[in-house]
Amino acid sequence: MLFSYLRVKCRRTMGDEFISSWPTLYYVSEWLVRLVMLVIVIGRPPPRAAMSWLLVIFFLPWPGLLLYLFIGENHLPRRRLTKRKALLAGLEDMRRRYMPRGQDVSSMVGREFLPTVTLAERLGYMPIMSGNQATLLTDTDTVIDRLVGDIDAARHHVHILVYIFAVDRTGERIVAALERAAARGIECRLLADAQGSRKFLKKMLRRLAGAGIEVYPALPVSLLRAWVARIDLRNHRKIFVIDGQIAYTGSQNIVDAGYGHRHLRWHDLMVRLTGPVVLELQAVFAGDWFAESDELLDGPGIFPDGTTAAEGGVAVQTLPSGPLFPAENYQRLTVAALYATRRKVTITTPYFVPDEVFLEAMETVALRGVVVELIVPLQSDQILVANAARGYYDRLLNSGIRIYLFNRGLVHAKSITVDDSLAFLGSSNFDIRSFALNFEINMIVYDAGFAATLRQQQDWYRAHSRQLTLAQWQQRPRYQRILQNIIKLLSPLL
Structure with a gap:
């Protein structure tokens, strides 16, 4: 339509001979794109991102415009945005009902860290929790061994949220452990990022569903969705929760240590947690599960009363981040x-x-x-x-x-x-x-x-x-x- 309008307009003002070539039309359209996008992009925060977009659009107007339409705006599907209030209200409700009350923060941390505690709570809506056991795990195989052992000992549920779930030896070990748990009647729920775990979801979805394991792709990707949501927004979290009593989080995906590179071993950090802070990680998983499945996870089985503080434990605070939370x-x-x-x-x-x-x-x-x-x-x-x-x-x-x-x-x-x-x-x-x-x-x-x-x-x-x-x-x-x-x-x- 734009080309047709330009062709008619230019014929009237410049003559058929001048405008008979498509290159001229394309040249004019490129400058229209530059000028229009200058108005749109220049006011977008942050300024560095705006300048980078203008640089791309100036040199490659039409490709830059298409790229901007797909990944230029930091927006989520309307369905997820409408759930934002419900998610935040749910976090507050979980905090009120399940999190320990009456804790003296000044007794948990040094005076110099009180501003950090306050800022983290205001930015992520999660209070500091004392009385936790935190074990740092630095080896990929050790993490998987401990996780498989905890899944095999699960009594009520296993929740896994991960960015990359690979079809490899490590992935097979976790799938087999989930299948064993589901066969015992344990509730197994898996959220895997739709982009990071696309090969796994394509190959393993039917097998997992057949075993009674509930699986949802996080932030599904498609060209149709690109018009209503930015397609490169990803769920990069790694959260594993067993029975609301044990949790793992950190940098490790469910992949072999040599994932993607035969001669380049990945070195990750994970922390295995027990104590009240597990409920915070459970709440984050429950929020993401609700966003994808519309199922609200709640009740004493999900948030057990037995998640009590241990004497001599450490103070830990959870900070979820992303487009639903205060900027950056x-x-x-x-x-x-x-x-x-x-x-x-x-x-x-x-x-x-x-x-x-x-x-x-x-x-x-x-x-x-x-x-x-x-x-x-x-x-x-x-x-x-x-x-x-x-x-x-x-x-x-x-x-x-x-x-x-x-x-x-x-x-x-x-x-x-x-x-x-x-x-x-x-x-x-x-x-x-x-x-x-x-x-x-x-x-x-x-x-x-x-x-x-x-x-x-x-x-x-x-x-x-x-x-x-x-x-x-x-x-x-x-x-x-x-x-x-x-x-x-x-x-x-x-």
């Missing part, structure tokens, strides 16, 4: 923690594409004398993302931030340790996608012993890394600098 809530929390650091902060992440707020926080903290360490993989499974990250190395190194390149595989662990008694770990990478787009789950552990254990694992990552110096980095070829800086310009779109 995990980024806000980690930035606040960075500014509160007094001595040392260590960050591990496989994908590092920060926005300006996070980057400035790292720089500011380093410039006032705090030791800031960033541990990232030497080799990455995401080439574009890796080169975008490298575009920031000059700036980081000039600020005195220490960069370590892990060379024993892919460090897939997403963690922060702050000084000696605060630890963050979960599913969220330190990139724009995890901060602003994906549904993520992260834990804050307020305990010196747990923080020391996590710091020891981070020390192991650092011991098997090569420190990158500014002098070394500045010697890289000019073409690499140009490539990395170009990709960095597009980093808000990655």
